[in-house]
Amino acid sequence: MKLLLKAAKIIDKSSPYHLQTKDILIEKGIISKIEDSISEAHSEIIQLEDLHISQGWFDTSVCFGEPGFEERETIDHGLQVAAKSGFTAVAINPNTNPVSDNKAVIELMINKAQYSATNIHPIGAFTNGMKGEDMAELFDMQNSGAIAFGDYNKAISNPNLLKIGLLYTQNFNGLLISFPQENRIAGSGLVNEEVNSTQLGLKGIPALAEEIQIVRDLFLVEYTEGKLHIPTISTKKSVELIKEAKSKCLDITCSVSAHHLTLTDNEIKNFDANNKVLPPLRTQKDCDALIEGVKDGTIDMITSDHNPIDIEHKKMEYNNAKFGSIGLESLFGSLNQVLPLEVLVENLSEKPKKRFNIEVNPIKVGNKAELSLFTPTAEYIFSEEDILSSSKNSIFMNKKMIGKAYGIIANNQVIL
Missing domain, CATH: 2.30.40.10 (Urease, subunit C, domain 1)
Incomplete structure (x- = not known):
């Protein structure tokens, strides 16, 4: 052709x-x-x-339903959506049923996508069943095609487990992902803890819940000399903490979602459950700090954090609706308003690919x-x-x- x-x-x-x-x-x-x-x-x-045109875009945090939740999105249709949204590769989170915590599920997902234009790169669960208790079969999953390991939107509560994981994955150059939330502080919060949550009577998730977890994880990386990726940070202080850690030459990267760069917790005033995401939307000062973090390189990549939720679990009372928003289709159009085009493209293509060891193909003869x-x-x-x-x-x-x-x-x- x-x-x-x-x-x-x-x-x-x-x-x-x-x-x-x-x-x-x-x-x-x-x-x-x-x-x-x-x-x-x-x-x-x-x-x-x-x-x-640019090098193909790579989204590091995408959820499809298959296997187990095909009513939300199948792999085949999801890859068509990704392709039409400009993505030549996507990393698929392990929140499937069964959870992607073994090589059989990893291989199933890769085989489902072998003829697709958009490449699929599964992320294996860090713990069995994403329960946060026992480490999953990381080495086997990496040999089968998993590019990283993390429990999607679930914090690794046990610091010793993360410490062991950071030490163990050094044997085969594995990459761990640690969702930045201290659950005992976040509690049953729904939105950002601030003026809006108080006025609306919604339980808040304080910025501290994210920041204290990041501090813990950075200490563990420094202690183990391991390699860690922190996904979807959302606060000004988080940017500052990661910037300081990078000055120490720790092997860390982080990402931010498109909606945390462009929207604030003012969106929750209409109680639309489509605005219920995790981490929650924060304030304008957080947005501004995150944008600056992308521009100065503190933040390494941008993701849609695409998470399809069926209508039965989304169109309901705010308290009961599931966290998550789709985002592949809207990512470029939303971010092109707040970031220089060259910066945006680099954070969607070459930078995330290098971190996740995905092939980079510059536009050359x-x-x-x-x-x-x-x-x-x-x-x-x-x-x-x-x-x-x-x-x-x-x-x-x-x-x-x-x-x-x-x-x-x-x-x-x-x-x-």
């Missing part, structure tokens, strides 16, 4: 063509020419308005064509028509978007 991309602006700091507008010829999944103008017979031409296609100028209001997921629980409903993904070219396939 021959593909010819016409007048594509390249956003890729690792490419010699960064910020240049070029024609790109792709043959059998490989970039064969990058020139000002290319005429090639018998090629499929892709010419889109204000076309920009001879490299594999693994590309995200998008426009940074499209303006629209995000509505149900823009939702591709089976579940419709979007935190960005009726929000203004600037920028939209066209799709991807990957694994010798085009999804637009």
Whole structure:
């Protein structure tokens, strides 16, 4: 198959063509020419308005339902959603049924996706059944294709278990993920503990619950000289703590979700359960600090934290609704308003791939064509028509978007 991309602006700091507008010829999944103008017979031409391309985007925190919760999202359909949202790779969290805590489930997920344009990279559970008690079969899961280990949205309450995990995974260069929440402080909280939670009478989760867990985990990393990823941080103090730890050259990274960069706890005033996420939405000062953390490199990557929840568990009283929002479709359009385009693309592509040991393919002649296609100028209001997921629980409903993904070219396939 021959593909010819016409007048594509390249956003890729690792490419010699960064910020240049070029024609790109792709043959059998490989970039064969990058020139000002290319005429090639018998090629499929892709010419889109204000076309920009970058290295393929990788989302480090995505939930699909399968196996066990197919009514929320199947693997096949979820990967179609990811592809049309601009992602050439996604890391799949282990909150399935059965939990992805052994090599059989890991291999099942990989086999389900073997012909997809978007690559799937399972995250294995750190503990059996994500119960936080006994360490799962980490080495076996990594040999079967797991790229990291963590109990999704569940804190590792036992510090000794995390210490042992940080020591053990050094034997095979494994990466642990520790969700930053001290459950005994968070309690049965629903939203950020602040003025809004008090006025609305909703139980709060204080920022301290996140920050004290991060402090503990950083001490354990320093003690063990291990390797840790802290997902979806949400407070100003968390940014400061991680920045200080990085100055000590600890082997740590962290991520932030799109909604924590763009929305505040003012969203909870209408009691819409789509705004119920974990960690909870925080304040404007936290948003500002997180944005600055992305810009200065303290925060290493951005995720959608895509978590489909079926209507039976979401459209109900705020107290009883499950935490979580879908986010693949809205990620680029929401973040393109608050971050410089080059910074945003780098935090969606090369930086997370390097941390999770995923193949990086800069836009160069001879490299594999693994590309995200998008426009940074499209303006629209995000509505149900823009939702591709089976579940419709979007935190960005009726929000203004600037920028939209066209799709991807990957694994010798085009999804637009």
